Amino acid sequence: MAGKAKLVYFCKECGFESSKWLGQCPGCKQWNTFVEEPNAKPLSARRQAVGPGAAAPVPQRLAEVAYGEQERKSTGIGELDRVLGGGIVAGSLVLVGGDPGIGKSTLLLQMCGKLAQGDCHVLYISGEESPQQIKMRADRLDNPGEKLWLLAETSLDVIEAVVGEQKPKIVVIDSIQTMYREDVAASPGSVSQVRETTGSLLRIAKGQGITIFIVGHVTKEGVVAGPRVLEHMVDTVLYFEGDKAASYRILRAVKNRFGSTNEIGVFEMRQNGLEEVQNPSEYMLEGRPEGEPGSVVAAMVEGSRTMLVEVQALVCQTNFNMPRRTAAGTDYNRVTLLLAVLEKRTGIELSFCDAYVNVAGGMKVNEPALDLAVVFAILSSYKNKAVPEHTIVFGEVGLTGEVRAVAMAEQRVAEAEKLGYAQCILPYANMENIKKNGMVAGKIRLTGVRNVRELFGLFER
Secondary structure: OOOOOHHHHHHEOOOOOOOOOOOOOOOOOOOOOOEEEEEOOOOOHHHHHHOOOOOOOOOOOHHHHOOOOOOEOOOOOOOOHHHOOOEOOOEEEEEEEEEEOOOOHHHHHHHHHHHHOOOOOOOEEOOOOHHHHHHHHHHHOOOOOOOOEEEEEOHHHHHHHHHHOOEEEEEEEEHHHHHEEOOOOOOOOOOHHHHHHHHHHHHHHHOOEEEEEEEEEEOOOOOEEEOHHHHOOOOOEEEOOOOOOOOOOEEEEEEEEOOOOOOOOEEEOOOOOEEEOOHHHHHHOOOOOOOOEEEEEEEEEEEEEEEEEEEEEEEEEOOOOOOOEEEEEHHHHHHHHHHHHHHHHHHOOOOEEEEEEHHHOOOOOOHHHHHHHHHHHHHHHOOOOOOOOOEEEOEEEOOOOOEOOOOHHHHOOOHHOOOOEHHHHHEEHHHHHHHOOOOOOOOOOEEEOOHHHHHHHHHOO
16 A cells, blocks of 8 residues: 655754654754645655666775866856856756845856857756746847757656756756645645755756756745755855845855855946946945044955945944844944944043934945944944045954954055055054065055054044
């Protein structure tokens, strides 16, 4: 007798399976994350599908494993190639997540158009839009689409048949939450369906050497909707970030089995689609006020890329018993810590002032090298004295007020020098190493500081 499909409980965060409801997930320790869904297939049916005569895999010694360099194919979009680690790897499974309307489908359609023009068989599968809607967007993007194949389908069984018949090199699934398997008794987008459909796509990608891009919706917390196991199954996870009110978009790799996870790509949303931003530093500093207190330019590093961003601070007397602390674009707890260090080590009274810190342009920066720029901006606003023109600041600040060295200081100084900055305020240890190694041409003046008291003394000159 065929086994009956039974109800099981899945954790929405990590995909942990249980026969009964649990308040706390044993896998990820999250509370109230279990949902009740039918099991994908009975265990007996799974054993029957394998077959009694299937040969068991043979282990292999690690020294005997042979491999070669991964061949990569360029997408035709330089910023996307940078985030992918140099291009597309055959047989990889890539997940692209982001807020609705941020530009995920636009970016992938542009990529498909460029690949199709280079005699690459590309299949774009949409479960949310009709071919007519995709054609309208392609015309707006100036994508001829003569060699791009479209399919409006949500059944994964039909998709497997089409992929097996056409044998494309690149497949785009838009989106994974709309796909379903007919043998899974759950609605599309549920934990069971997302897990099973992603597993099927993974087998297609690895078994046939097809690169598959998956579009994933995100929750209000900003993570990909569905079980967290989805991110563990794929090879690469890309997040498309940016404010809808701003024109720029940032593509960030948070997982990449074939490259660095610290790379970012910068795009600008225009009427005819996404355009690459070749010089992000100049783009981020466009429109920066001149000679205004509380505005400082900082040097940050994302992967191998150095970018200059503007850090703004506003310090004013409070009208309440408890002063307000607000941080946009950086860690709130880090800002409150720096305010406490500044008050303790320099003696200025910030407990009677509201403090607002903002990284202009909507950028989100969490690296410690931003500390010195935040402190400098707060001091500038508190003293109501503008930072000298063409000055750049970076460095990490400790609890005792010391300014600690940061990584890739030479690249930060070189980027500032390239954009015409005349002075760089940096940790004293970094300044000594740069002068010793002679990596800077000397067109920029280096000012090293050992602690925040020396930084405070720069405003007294």
